Amino acid sequence: MLNDIQDVLREYKGDDELTVTPETSFADLSLDSLDTVELVMSIEDKFGVSIEMNGDVNTVGDLMTAIEKAKQA
Amino acid sequence: MSLKVLSTGVGLPQRFITNDDLVEVMGLDTSDEWIYSRTGIKGRYVCQEETLAELSITAARQALDEAELTGADIDYILCSTIAADTKSPSLACTVAEAIDASCGAVDLNGACTGFIYDLDVANALIATGRAKNILIVAAEKMSAHADWTDRRTCVLFGDGAAAVVVTAGNMIKYINVASKPDTEVIRIQADMAGNNPIARDMPAAGFVHMDGQKVFKYAVNIIENEVKSALEKTGLTPDDIDLYLLHQANLRIIDFAISRLKQPKDKFPTNIDHTGNTSSVSIPLLLHELRQAGQIKAGQKMFLCAFGAGMTYGTCVWEWE
Numbered sequence: 001m002l003n004d005i006q007d008v009l010r011e012y013k014g015d016d017e018l019t020v021t022p023e024t025s026f027a028d029l030s031l032d033s034l035d036t037v038e039l040v041m042s043i044e045d046k047f048g049v050s051i052e053m054n055g056d057v058n059t060v061g062d063l064m065t066a067i068e069k070a071k072q073a
Numbered sequence: 074m075s076l077k078v079l080s081t082g083v084g085l086p087q088r089f090i091t092n093d094d095l096v097e098v099m100g101l102d103t104s105d106e107w108i109y110s111r112t113g114i115k116g117r118y119v120c121q122e123e124t125l126a127e128l129s130i131t132a133a134r135q136a137l138d139e140a141e142l143t144g145a146d147i148d149y150i151l152c153s154t155i156a157a158d159t160k161s162p163s164l165a166c167t168v169a170e171a172i173d174a175s176c177g178a179v180d181l182n183g184a185c186t187g188f189i190y191d192l193d194v195a196n197a198l199i200a201t202g203r204a205k206n207i208l209i210v211a212a213e214k215m216s217a218h219a220d221w222t223d224r225r226t227c228v229l230f231g232d233g234a235a236a237v238v239v240t241a242g243n244m245i246k247y248i249n250v251a252s253k254p255d256t257e258v259i260r261i262q263a264d265m266a267g268n269n270p271i272a273r274d275m276p277a278a279g280f281v282h283m284d285g286q287k288v289f290k291y292a293v294n295i296i297e298n299e300v301k302s303a304l305e306k307t308g309l310t311p312d313d314i315d316l317y318l319l320h321q322a323n324l325r326i327i328d329f330a331i332s333r334l335k336q337p338k339d340k341f342p343t344n345i346d347h348t349g350n351t352s353s354v355s356i357p358l359l360l361h362e363l364r365q366a367g368q369i370k371a372g373q374k375m376f377l378c379a380f381g382a383g384m385t386y387g388t389c390v391w392e393w394e
Contacts, residue, residue: 032111034325037289041329053286 022061077242082135084128113324117231117349144174148204153187185381187353231349235357
């Protein structure tokens with residue numbers, strides 16, 4: 001899952017060398033709140049899930065947790 | 074039988090506030106670069122002494138003049154606004170008085186979707202033979218609801234009014250208004266306090282509250298889903314649409330929707346750079362500007378889509394006559 005998210009982020013940022021960990025925050029990647037929504041919507045398409053936006057998706061790890069939760073819903 | 078648009082008009086405040094003005098004149102801790110990169114907005118018209126009624130009457134008279142009609146020719150007046158100058162009478166009655174009309178006159182509050190709601194009602198009134206000529210006026214004074222100490226939200230909004238006169242025709246191929254009830258995502262608390270001695274602790278008027286992330290996601294999903302739904306029902310393809318007139322809430326919503334719809338960017342005209350988000354005024358204001366620029370021609374198919382508090386949304390596909 002981390003690699004899939006990294007792929008989406010690489011495409012979004014236009015940076016093929018970008019490496020992320022669960023601890024990487026979107027702020028670290030200079031992504032603002034609306035960038036985060038665009039990212040989440042791209043992730044939704046990739047994983048076929050619907051992720052609730054509650055302002056608590058701030059890091060790659062948060063996004064992984066949200067995807068797991070959405071998969072189980 | 075549906076409707077066709079005969080004419081359009083606008084009423085804008087005199088004062089145009091640039092992003093730099095917000096910093097230099099209004100003392101906000103922000104910058105043109107910050108605002109423009111996040112919203113696509115460079116400036117907006119903001120009321121000083123102008124009332125919403127004055128802007129509405131200016132827009133209405135302009136549309137009536139172009140249609141070569143008077144108030145006596147109008148069978149119904151529909152206004153779209155979230156807050157007229159007076160709770161009673163309605164803005165529509167104030168407009169009726171100014172143009173010497175004596176027809177039905179009523180305000181509808183569909184938030185940013187209000188113009189599409191008005192179009193839907195006008196379409197039904199014309200289809201049933203209840204009215205022939207209808208004046209629609211969308212008018213909003215969002216500056217009165219913005220918290221001017223909150224640099225994240227006050228920079229988004231602009232004021233104005235836009236009118237259209239519609240009459241019997243065959244423009245509308247599809248129209249749909251709906252809601253996905255969620256009353257917390259965008260909210261403006263009305264003044265419930267008053268001075269009733271037995272109704273204490275009721276809330277006073279509040280500023281516009283908006284969950285930007287939820288609005289963004291809702292809007293993009295609505296645009297995508299409604300394009301699919303409207304085009305399925307009309308037998309059209311995305312390529313058949315000449316212009317997509319979307320609610321001008323934030324340029325980034327429009328840009329992201331374009332990327333997902335995979336249509337050419339020049340099919341999505343915008344004016345948010347100089348209007349800001351004018352709520353239900355945005356689509357008729359954009360339509361007026363496009364007409365003024367000679368960009369609207371007979372036979373063009375257009376997809377109109379708005380979304381707003383409620384959460385409401387509305388879509389229309391029309392072929393210009």
